[in-house]
Amino acid sequence: MMSTPTIGDSPHVxxxxxxxxxxxxxxxxxxxxxxxxxAVEGVKEALKFLDAENDVKMIVSDYCMPDLxxxxxxxxxxxxxxxxxxxxxxxxxxNIPKRITKCxxxxxxxxxxxxxxxxxxxxxxxxx
Numbered sequence: 001m002m003s004t005p006t007i008g009d010s011p012h013v014x015x016x017x018x019x020x021x022x023x024x025x026x027x028x029x030x031x032x033x034x035x036x037x038x039a040v041e042g043v044k045e046a047l048k049f050l051d052a053e054n055d056v057k058m059i060v061s062d063y064c065m066p067d068l069x070x071x072x073x074x075x076x077x078x079x080x081x082x083x084x085x086x087x088x089x090x091x092x093x094x095n096i097p098k099r100i101t102k103c104x105x106x107x108x109x110x111x112x113x114x115x116x117x118x119x120x121x122x123x124x125x126x127x128x
Contacts, residue, residue, distance in 0.1 A: 011128050012055045015039040016046045016073060017062035017091075026060060026091070026116050033121045043068035047076055050083055057128050060116075063092035063099065071103055078107045087127040091116055 013035050017023045023039040030037050038056070040046050042065055050056060059077065063070040070090045077083045090103045093114040100111045109127035112120055 010034045010036050011057040011125070012036040012038065012053075014046060014049060014053075014056045014059045015061075016041075016043065016059060016065075016070070018042055018065040019062070022062060022091075022114065029116055029118055029121060030060075030124075032118065033125070035121075035125070042066070043070075043073040043076070046073055050077075050086075056086065058124075059086055059088045060124060061088060061090055062114075063090050063103070063111075064094070071099075071106060074103065074106050074108055089124055089127060 013030055015023055015026045015037055017026065018041050023041070027037045027039050038049065040049055046059070059073070061070040061073050074088050074090065077086055077088055087109040088107065089110045089112060090108045091112045091114050095113055103111050110123065112124065
């Protein structure tokens with residue numbers, strides 16, 4: 001008999017998006033799959049959170065954000081010896097092949113078009 005994981009033993013995913021609506025959508029979709037979610041509105045907040053938290057297992061980041069974008073976050077994570085192991089999934093409403101290739105070549109595990117839906121969750125979680 002399979003038991004449903006509880007939040008205590010669920011993976012912790014950091015969601016980074018400047019849009020409160022998109023943060024809520026991604027958070028809700030992930031929480032429906034018993035994923036522990038922390039949502040922040042930008043790259044600086046994400047890096048500050050990652051500096052203080054050690055149990056994050058994955059980052060799901062929007063690409064288009066003011067100041068620093070999802071690719072900038074990806075580069076910061078990949079150059080940090082302490083964070084480079086973390087899988088990063090980029091999400092965007094823009095289907096721009098050149099951008100997708102840039103993110104994947106930069107080390108992103110996936111690039112998912114918004115809105116993120118329940119059917120995307122297994123694909124996202126496969127990278128943890």
